[in-house]
Amino acid sequence: NAGVTQTPKFQVLKTGQSMTLQCAQDMNHEYMSWYRQDPGMGLRLIHYSVGAGITDQGEVPNGYNVSRSTTEDFPLRLLSAAPSQTSVYFCASSYGANTEAFFGQGTRLTVV
């Protein structure tokens, strides 16, 4: 099993560009989440989904969009990249609430 796969691993964007970070899981998990990790801030929740067709905002949703058309995929869209969005992004999935979350290997995004 591949687990949680994130692409790309690294990305450099110019301010104002848009892009989509991809996340796919093959464990048939209902819960999927996106986090950003900045030094000294821990992991902050951007958006999450409790099943296909259902998404909700986390702590820091501004500037990001998500959709969940299938159980497997949960892409994160940056609408107009800003330097403040420079971060490491992690996607995670779990069977349900209060179960082990499996994280992807992360995407290191730099916005210049």
Next chain:
Amino acid sequence: QQPVQSPQAVILREGEDAVINCSSSKALYSVHWYRQKHGEAPVFLMILLKGGEQKGHDKISASFNEKKQQSSLYLTASQLSYSGTYFCGTEIDYGQNFVFGPGTRLSVLP
């Protein structure tokens, strides 16, 4: 609201013990613990639920004091492989408002 973790960082010699604390200003339903090694993804350690028992995993165990809204992670006879950043995550209700703490960096030296 983000839970508070203490200490921020700790350095140990192999074989020594450590305790990492996680506290919240709100009543908690569950506490989750993860470890992240440098440049890698976080890895699950354990979940403690309200009304549940203390958990253990090899020489790593944790407790959850619901009244004090605190959890502690105990690392016994630490090994080099225990080095990394430990995060607690807290929920105030089932599936609600899950928030990670800022992390505690643990370094185990030979």
